[in-house]
Amino acid sequence: MRLFLALVPPPELRERLGELADAAHAHYGGRRMPDESLHQTLAFLGEVSDVQATELVDWVRRLTVPPGEWRLDAWGHFRRPGILWVGGHSPDPALGRLQRRLWDALEGFGLAGRPTRFVPHVTLLRRAERLDAHGLPTPDLVWVYNRLDLIQSINHDRGSRYVSLARSPES
Numbered sequence: 697m698r699l700f701l702a703l704v705p706p707p708e709l710r711e712r713l714g715e716l717a718d719a720a721h722a723h724y725g726g727r728r729m730p731d732e733s734l735h736q737t738l739a740f741l742g743e744v745s746d747v748q749a750t751e752l753v754d755w756v757r758r759l760t761v762p763p764g765e766w767r768l769d770a771w772g773h774f775r776r777p778g779i780l781w782v783g784g785h786s787p788d789p790a791l792g793r794l795q796r797r798l799w800d801a802l803e804g805f806g807l808a809g810r811p812t813r814f815v816p817h818v819t820l821l822r823r824a825e826r827l828d829a830h831g832l833p834t835p836d837l838v839w840v841y842n843r844l845d846l847i848q849s850i851n852h853d854r855g856s857r858y859v860s861l862a863r864s865p866e867s
């Protein structure tokens with residue numbers, strides 16, 4: 697199964713992110729991520745075996761995530777495949793430390809895939825029709841977090857559906 701570790705926004709922040717997604721969609725077109733799918737990926741694990749998935753569920757249920765606040769104050773994009781995202785203007789040291797700590801542990805589970813560059817972001821649009829407009833208001837949100845989710849990504853005809861398999865305790 698295909699898994700990733702992510703921060704899941706609390707309901708109020710999810711709503712704000714949904715509003716940004718609407719504004720971005722009006723400008724850039726493409727496929728708007730549904731509100732229930734909005735997240736910030738800390739580690740994309742790809743395909744893992746059932747045995748590994750069971751170990752990961754146990755691990756996440758005991759994991760402590762140091763509480764933090766991530767400021768979302770910038771728009772960004774990945775040219776392929778037309779991803780428009782909201783994230784931080786500058787790298788967030790606490791998220792960087794968390795991501796490195798997670799990958800140290802994941803490599804202990806025999807998982808590979810640590811990326812060379814970590815750009816924390818929340819994807820709002822996929823396959824945007826253009827990425828060159830500058831008419832959007834600058835975002836200004838704060839994401840207060842103290843836990844993460846282990847999420848399964850299930851492919852279906854219109855994209856992916858995400859199901860949380862485990863959630864770390866609140867710290």
Ligand code: 2AM
Pocket residue numbers: 700736737740779818819849
């Ligand atoms: P994205 O939103 O920028 O596409 C589930 O697919 C999550 O894992 C998404 O947040 C996705 O980021 C992220 N991800 C990171 N690397 C990936 C990869 N190689 N394939 C698919 N998703 C990846």
